[in-house]
Amino acid sequence: MNFYILIKTTDWLIMAKITLKKLSHSYLVNQNNDSDWALRGVDIDWKDGGAYALLGPSGCGKTTLLNIISGLLKPTEGEILFNDKDVTTLNPVERDIAQIFQFPVIYDTMTVYDNLAFPLKNRGLSDIEIDSKVKEIAEMLELSSTLNNRASGLTADGKQKISLGRGLVRSDVNVIMFDEPLTVIDPHLKWVLRSKLKELHQKINRTMIYVTHDQIEALTFADQVVVMHEGQIVQTGTPVELFEKPKHTFVGHFIGSPGMNILPCEIKNGQINFEGKVLPTNTRIKKTNFSKTQVGIRPEFINFSNDGIQVKIKRVSDTGRHKVVDTECKSGNIKVLASASTEIPTGSAHISFDQKYTYAYGDNWIIE
Amino acid sequence: MNKTFNQKAWYFVIPVFVLVAFNAAVPLMTVVNYSFQETFGSNVFAWEGTRWFKEILHSERFHASLGRQAIFTFIILLIQLPLGIFIALTMPKKGWGVPVCLILMSMPLLIPWNVVGAMWNIFALPDIGFLGNSLNSIGFDYNFTQQSGDAWFTTILMDVWHWTSLVVLLSYAGLNSIQPAYYQAAEIDGASRWDIFRYIELPKMKKVLTLAILLRFMDSFMIYTEPFVLTGGGPGNATNFLSLDLVKMALGQFDLGPAAAMSLIYFLIVLLICWIFYSLMMKNEART
Numbered sequence A: 001m002n003f004y005i006l007i008k009t010t011d012w013l014i015m016a017k018i019t020l021k022k023l024s025h026s027y028l029v030n031q032n033n034d035s036d037w038a039l040r041g042v043d044i045d046w047k048d049g050g051a052y053a054l055l056g057p058s059g060c061g062k063t064t065l066l067n068i069i070s071g072l073l074k075p076t077e078g079e080i081l082f083n084d085k086d087v088t089t090l091n092p093v094e095r096d097i098a099q100i101f102q103f104p105v106i107y108d109t110m111t112v113y114d115n116l117a118f119p120l121k122n123r124g125l126s127d128i129e130i131d132s133k134v135k136e137i138a139e140m141l142e143l144s145s146t147l148n149n150r151a152s153g154l155t156a157d158g159k160q161k162i163s164l165g166r167g168l169v170r171s172d173v174n175v176i177m178f179d180e181p182l183t184v185i186d187p188h189l190k191w192v193l194r195s196k197l198k199e200l201h202q203k204i205n206r207t208m209i210y211v212t213h214d215q216i217e218a219l220t221f222a223d224q225v226v227v228m229h230e231g232q233i234v235q236t237g238t239p240v241e242l243f244e245k246p247k248h249t250f251v252g253h254f255i256g257s258p259g260m261n262i263l264p265c266e267i268k269n270g271q272i273n274f275e276g277k278v279l280p281t282n283t284r285i286k287k288t289n290f291s292k293t294q295v296g297i298r299p300e301f302i303n304f305s306n307d308g309i310q311v312k313i314k315r316v317s318d319t320g321r322h323k324v325v326d327t328e329c330k331s332g333n334i335k336v337l338a339s340a341s342t343e344i345p346t347g348s349a350h351i352s353f354d355q356k357y358t359y360a361y362g363d364n365w366i367i368e
Numbered sequence B: 001m002n003k004t005f006n007q008k009a010w011y012f013v014i015p016v017f018v019l020v021a022f023n024a025a026v027p028l029m030t031v032v033n034y035s036f037q038e039t040f041g042s043n044v045f046a047w048e049g050t051r052w053f054k055e056i057l058h059s060e061r062f063h064a065s066l067g068r069q070a071i072f073t074f075i076i077l078l079i080q081l082p083l084g085i086f087i088a089l090t091m092p093k094k095g096w097g098v099p100v101c102l103i104l105m106s107m108p109l110l111i112p113w114n115v116v117g118a119m120w121n122i123f124a125l126p127d128i129g130f131l132g133n134s135l136n137s138i139g140f141d142y143n144f145t146q147q148s149g150d151a152w153f154t155t156i157l158m159d160v161w162h163w164t165s166l167v168v169l170l171s172y173a174g175l176n177s178i179q180p181a182y183y184q185a186a187e188i189d190g191a192s193r194w195d196i197f198r199y200i201e202l203p204k205m206k207k208v209l210t211l212a213i214l215l216r217f218m219d220s221f222m223i224y225t226e227p228f229v230l231t232g233g234g235p236g237n238a239t240n241f242l243s244l245d246l247v248k249m250a251l252g253q254f255d256l257g258p259a260a261a262m263s264l265i266y267f268l269i270v271l272l273i274c275w276i277f278y279s280l281m282m283k284n285e286a287r288t
Helices: A002-009 A062-068 A112-122 A129-138 A156-168 A189-205 A215-221 A239-244 A249-254 B008-035 B052-058 B062-091 B097-110 B115-126 B128-138 B148-176 B181-191 B191-204 B206-221 B227-232 B242-252 B255-286
Strands: A018-025 A040-048 A053-056 A077-082 A097-100 A175-177 A207-212 A224-229 A232-237 A261-264 A266-267 A269-272 A277-279 A294-295 A302-305 A309-318 A322-329 A332-339 A350-352 A358-363 B037-039 B045-047
Touching: A018 A062, A040 A062, A040 A232, A053 A062, A053 A215, A062 A097, A062 A175, A062 A207, A062 B181, A097 A156, A097 A224, A112 A129, A112 A156, A112 B008, A112 B181, A129 A156, A156 A189, A156 B181, A175 A302, A189 A207, A189 A215, A207 A215, A224 A239, A224 A249, A232 A249, A249 A261, A249 A294, A249 B128, A261 A332, A302 A332, A309 A332, B008 B037, B008 B255, B052 B255, B062 B148, B062 B206, B062 B242, B062 B255, B097 B148, B115 B128, B115 B148, B115 B227, B148 B191, B148 B206, B148 B227, B181 B191, B191 B206, B206 B255, B227 B242, B242 B255
Parallel strands: A053 A207, A053 A224, A097 A175, A175 A207
Antiparallel strands: A018 A040, A018 A077, A224 A232, A261 A294, A266 A269, A269 A277, A294 A358, A302 A350, A309 A322, A309 A350, A322 A332, B037 B045
């Protein structure tokens, strides 16, 4: 108890390590199969002060996971620890978290100042403390000039800054969570707000979790990106790791533009057999008993060569910086990314894969 | 640019003009016509100028029924709005309770007005009515046909029963359109239940509540059928509201001139109050 009070009253002691243990959630009362679960067996270890992104398509469970961490939802199974202290049954106020939602949530009838002061008033701070805190945060978010305006009169990005400010104004927050906060912001302001967030993260050094379905937002904001798919975490890693070594075919598809080429292949004697050839790879393949085996290679790591896999060139699209070449072989379509200056052969051609980035997948998971 | 000038499209507007003329302009102008003249039937008219208007504006009878009307409307708004909001707040948001509540709430609104009056008349009769009989049997001296206080009580109770649902349904629709994120943000900000109502629900319901107040004001200010069937304006003149009084003057006494003048004043009062109220409510809206 004493320790808890200490955390609340001293800034320097705030250390929020977040641990999720075997977290599962279902919105149904009875669960019969995997699709009844919004989250399945999620395990996460997040360090204090990190910037993390939860990335995945709509309906993958990322908002559910966020609401469980913030305490708005109680998980069906599993537990949540903040600094090794079980908070699974605590409500959002007791957990001391801040959350910013998809669209700006503001109190229409209050001024900007009162909006920012509201969470502090509810926590019983003195007027002097509130005033200095509010002014400090308003300064940081460039809201000082509008403090006395009615919040409902602001533009969408101004309103979203208020939502953000209501989270930042409290010095006791363990973690700040963002649920696709830039959805309603104009494209040119997205950049401004995103770099503002990045800057804030460096300045205040709090743990931040950013939920998005936009890979660019996730990769630019976070040090560590958690990719979710159908209620499961398929890979956690730095943006580079996710790009260079996708642990799951979904990560390959979802990250990168165009996504990874994933084609059916056979695994024999620890080797990838594709189109009647053995594909060299740097990873060692040990297990072979899968119902479905595939080979994955990113378009960036394919080159035109004199021998190799024979393909038909179907279409070349020039994006300016590089060319995306659609090719076809017996096993399916392969996209190749070539630099703008590359001469693209016409008709049929041969391509070779960079063996460092050629991976075998068994039942969608990487074989290694 | 070559533009063809052809005004024939105006012909398409003629049906609208005819319709509006027959359902609004002609009847209204007939009333205006009557209000400046004296008639003894058989289409004989004599010009009276503004005499009827002056008479009505200075008549104690008009003042009394206007006063009764204002008090009645004020009381029912005072009861129905908070009660309606309160019921809407306690109604379930999902599950089987939603249709049950919605149907229960809609029922009073679906009953024809004169049936409501007749129902409550029988319901409240002191000797055989369930309400009247029960009140008397537990010791209240209740008789709405003879005691003006009881007549008021019954009329207001009837109107609350009949029309609170409208406020409930409008508020419920307003409440349901609030995004869950507002409640979640409030929870995170540590807001109390009262704060949530004061800073989220009430501001978000502002538009539907404006509508509810306007509708309830207009309907209650023009109430006729239900009190006509329930009390007929009595006992004495106790529940003689404006429209009841107007009908008595026009059809009971056949004072068509004064009745027409009173109709116009009545109409202007309703219009003026609605306009003032609406402009006040929308003033802030325009600014934001």
